[in-house]
Amino acid sequence: MKKSDDKSRRSFLNNGLTIGAFSIISGSLIASKLFGNDEPDEELVEVMTTEGDIIKVPASEVEEVPKKPAYNEREGFANRKFVMVVDLAKCRNALKCQDACNKHHYIVGDNAWLKVYKMQESEQTAPYWMPMMCQHCDEPACVTVCPVDATFKRRDGIVLIDNEQCIGCRFCMAACPYSTRVFNWNDPEQETALAEEEHPAEHSADHCGHPSIKGTVDKCDFCPHSIDKGELPHCVAACPNDVFLFGDAYEDTVTNGSGQSYRLSELLEEKAGYRLMEGLGTEPSVFYLPPVDRSDAFEDGLKEYREFNSVKKPEEL
Amino acid sequence: MSKYDDLVAELAPRKFTKLGVSWTIGLAIVTLIGIAAYIDQIIKGQIVTNMRDYVLWGVYISNFVFFVAISFVGSLTAAVLRLTHKTWRTPLVRIAEIIAFAAIVLAGVTIILDMGRPDRLLNLFIHARLQSPITWDVVIITTYIAISALILYIPLLPDLAILKDKFKDNWTGIWYKRLSLKWKGSVKQWAIQKKSIKIVAILIIPVALILQTVDAWLFSTTFRIGWDSTNLGPYFIAGAFVVGVGGLISVTYVLRKVYKLEKYITELHFDKLGKMLVFACLVYLYFNISEYLLPAFTAPKAEEAHLRELFVGHYAPLFWFVTIGGLILPIILLIFPWGRKPKVLFFIAILVVITSWWKRYLIVVPALLHPFLPVQGVPESWHSYFPSMHEWAIVSGTLAAALLIITILVRYVPIIPIHRTATEMGILPNDKDEQS
Numbered sequence: 072m073k074k075s076d077d078k079s080r081r082s083f084l085n086n087g088l089t090i091g092a093f094s095i096i097s098g099s100l101i102a103s104k105l106f107g108n109d110e111p112d113e114e115l116v117e118v119m120t121t122e123g124d125i126i127k128v129p130a131s132e133v134e135e136v137p138k139k140p141a142y143n144e145r146e147g148f149a150n151r152k153f154v155m156v157v158d159l160a161k162c163r164n165a166l167k168c169q170d171a172c173n174k175h176h177y178i179v180g181d182n183a184w185l186k187v188y189k190m191q192e193s194e195q196t197a198p199y200w201m202p203m204m205c206q207h208c209d210e211p212a213c214v215t216v217c218p219v220d221a222t223f224k225r226r227d228g229i230v231l232i233d234n235e236q237c238i239g240c241r242f243c244m245a246a247c248p249y250s251t252r253v254f255n256w257n258d259p260e261q262e263t264a265l266a267e268e269e270h271p272a273e274h275s276a277d278h279c280g281h282p283s284i285k286g287t288v289d290k291c292d293f294c295p296h297s298i299d300k301g302e303l304p305h306c307v308a309a310c311p312n313d314v315f316l317f318g319d320a321y322e323d324t325v326t327n328g329s330g331q332s333y334r335l336s337e338l339l340e341e342k343a344g345y346r347l348m349e350g351l352g353t354e355p356s357v358f359y360l361p362p363v364d365r366s367d368a369f370e371d372g373l374k375e376y377r378e379f380n381s382v383k384k385p386e387e388l
Numbered sequence: 389m390s391k392y393d394d395l396v397a398e399l400a401p402r403k404f405t406k407l408g409v410s411w412t413i414g415l416a417i418v419t420l421i422g423i424a425a426y427i428d429q430i431i432k433g434q435i436v437t438n439m440r441d442y443v444l445w446g447v448y449i450s451n452f453v454f455f456v457a458i459s460f461v462g463s464l465t466a467a468v469l470r471l472t473h474k475t476w477r478t479p480l481v482r483i484a485e486i487i488a489f490a491a492i493v494l495a496g497v498t499i500i501l502d503m504g505r506p507d508r509l510l511n512l513f514i515h516a517r518l519q520s521p522i523t524w525d526v527v528i529i530t531t532y533i534a535i536s537a538l539i540l541y542i543p544l545l546p547d548l549a550i551l552k553d554k555f556k557d558n559w560t561g562i563w564y565k566r567l568s569l570k571w572k573g574s575v576k577q578w579a580i581q582k583k584s585i586k587i588v589a590i591l592i593i594p595v596a597l598i599l600q601t602v603d604a605w606l607f608s609t610t611f612r613i614g615w616d617s618t619n620l621g622p623y624f625i626a627g628a629f630v631v632g633v634g635g636l637i638s639v640t641y642v643l644r645k646v647y648k649l650e651k652y653i654t655e656l657h658f659d660k661l662g663k664m665l666v667f668a669c670l671v672y673l674y675f676n677i678s679e680y681l682l683p684a685f686t687a688p689k690a691e692e693a694h695l696r697e698l699f700v701g702h703y704a705p706l707f708w709f710v711t712i713g714g715l716i717l718p719i720i721l722l723i724f725p726w727g728r729k730p731k732v733l734f735f736i737a738i739l740v741v742i743t744s745w746w747k748r749y750l751i752v753v754p755a756l757l758h759p760f761l762p763v764q765g766v767p768e769s770w771h772s773y774f775p776s777m778h779e780w781a782i783v784s785g786t787l788a789a790a791l792l793i794i795t796i797l798v799r800y801v802p803i804i805p806i807h808r809t810a811t812e813m814g815i816l817p818n819d820k821d822e823q824s
């Protein structure tokens with residue numbers, strides 16, 4: 072498994088997006104790099120080869136491709152397939168992911184989009200903590216049943232909601248087997264949450280909850296607004312235990328909050344990754360690694376556990 | 389022709405009595421309260437309901453399913469009885485069609501009440517996506533409204549012409565005249581009318597079946613335990629048959645009593661309707677067994693929890709009330725001839741209609757309380773559901789509105805086809821047989 076040395080949280084997407092945003096001028100440079108002919112005094116930048124290896128090349132040899140390919144919020148990023156891996160072995164219900172998600176999506180309702188479930192299949196089996204968010208299925212039941220094309224799937228694998236088109240029939244919520252969709256039963260009281268915003272919020276499917284709209288559905292959006300800035304989704308960045316890894320299946324790379332990158336296929340192979348309710352055929356984009364070899368007792372997570380509350384009120388924060 | 393005049397006098401729509409007026413005003417008030425509650429829901433949002441992210445559909449949807457179900461028989465029995473030329477149908481068909489029309493219109497209204505953004509209703513057409521069962525529902529409900537209106541209206545033409553003459557000095561006469569579309573009863577007109585009725589009567593059968601099935605698929609196209617069943621289509625059709633006949637019996641009994649129509653609607657009619665009801669109940673029982681009893685044998689854990697909730701859990705009292713009161717008791721009582729006497733039958737029918745309403749509630753709500761993942765991280769009140777005052781007010785409003793439509797139609801439309809009855813009684817020449 073290849074790990075990059077750089078621990079910066081931005082590195083994942085810099086690695087990823089370089090393919091689109093930069094091109095290496097001299098073809099021979101890669102060869103010289105691989106064979107070790109470094110020119111040490113020049114400033115180096117990281118790029119990822121088509122093999123997925125991270126290499127450093129002199130900045131002068133790298134040219135910025137000026138324009139990002141035209142991005143359409145309904146179509147998504149070209150040639151990308153976003154995936155998430157959740158390592159249950161590391162989760163201790165710290166709930167930093169939830170706090171970050173709630174904060175950055177201005178969630179003020181009573182039901183968070185990211186919840187850490189206290190799971191125990193039966194009395195004979197071990198309990199564990201399981202972060203749950205939209206699974207961004209490749210065969211999304213919600214998209215199939217939506218009568219007005221308000222919830223849609225993009226080519227980069229992300230399932231989003233156009234809250235300006237949604238009629239609030241809630242059929243998608245009935246259809247979702249993962250219960251991850253949340254309805255705005257009243258006018259969301261986001262004034263204080265959004266007040267910190269520099270720009271007045273203008274709705275875009277790209278940033279769910281910014282703002283939320285009464286009578287429509289919200290859910291985890293995989294943070295395309297962060298990806299666009301070259302950042303990791305808020306939950307991934309916020310987790311102190313590196314439970315989440317986010318990345319691109321085409322590049323076969325996922326990166327955790329500490330900036331360590333892994334081969335997706337190797338990770339799933341080595342740790343026996345699986346997806347939830349595989350039998351339903353929804354083909355989720357979120358993979359789980361089983362809760363094995365846990366360093367912390369399950370009970371440690373109970374401190375933070377709140378059965379009836381997933382969104383902290385301002386006074387609790 | 390004095391016999392004919394007597395008949396027209398007896399069957400023509402009559403002014404409301406005091407009782408009729410207060411009944412109508414009562415319904416109008418309940419409807420208005422419902423409208424007021426709905427306006428409040430629009431302003432505050434659906435937070436005024438007790439639906440939340442887990443029980444995301446509640447009494448609006450179950451009430452919608454009820455309306456769709458009851459609209460079934462009105463048209464289907466009417467159409468089937470027409471096509472099979474059963475003459476005993478004559479005094480019942482129009483009542484059935486009136487019920488069907490009122491119910492399907494209110495079904496259409498009810499689905500809008502459940503929408504979070506009714507202001508975006510047009511999106512259903514502008515952005516319609518064909519693979520969504522809601523789109524199928526939109527298409528089939530509008531079609532059914534149109535066909536129910538036609539099957540009510542076309543056979544009405546000869547009667548409207550009769551009424552036009554009877555009420556010619558009255559403002560209603562003008563309307564009867566306009567609506568009668570220059571009906572003179574010429575051979576050509578009869579031929580066109582007969583053909584139109586036949587087309588509509590044939591058309592309504594598949595449309596009604598599709599309507600019930602699509603309604604069932606609204607649920608069975610999801611993964612939910614309790615909904616994800618291939619049995620649901622026929623189960624809904626059978627259930628619609630039951631509540632439809634129940635509704636028809638109830639309304640017929642009341643009208644017969646109020647308008648003293650014993651001469652036209654006899655015990656024989658009730659006997660036949662009673663037999664239809666018991667037959668419907670038996671078929672429905674069969675589907676209930678396939679829906680609830682059979683799965684109990686192989687139920688995986690989650691499904692077992694769902695069934696236990698119904699059989700012995702929180703919903704058991706309601707479940708058994710609905711099953712015994714709406715299914716088993718009617719079957720037992722209706723086997724005996726005295727059970728099919730008008731009064732007894734009326735009470736059974738009322739019971740059937742009430743239990744059918746709650747039955748829809750049991751189909752919609754408990755399934756939502758058992759999602760695949762545990763219910764966590766939401767307020768305790770979200771773990772259960774019972775309709776709020778707003779929901780009750782709005783639902784009562786829709787039920788009252790349906791009764792109001794029926795009442796108004798009964799006021800202005802002859803509930804027993806005059807022309808046809810006259811022909812059948814030999815008062816009018818029978819040369820244009822089978823014309824309606």
Ligand code: SF4
Nearest residue numbers: 217237238240241243
């Ligand atoms: S609630 Fe909105 S997003 Fe969901 S199915 Fe209905 S219209 Fe589509």
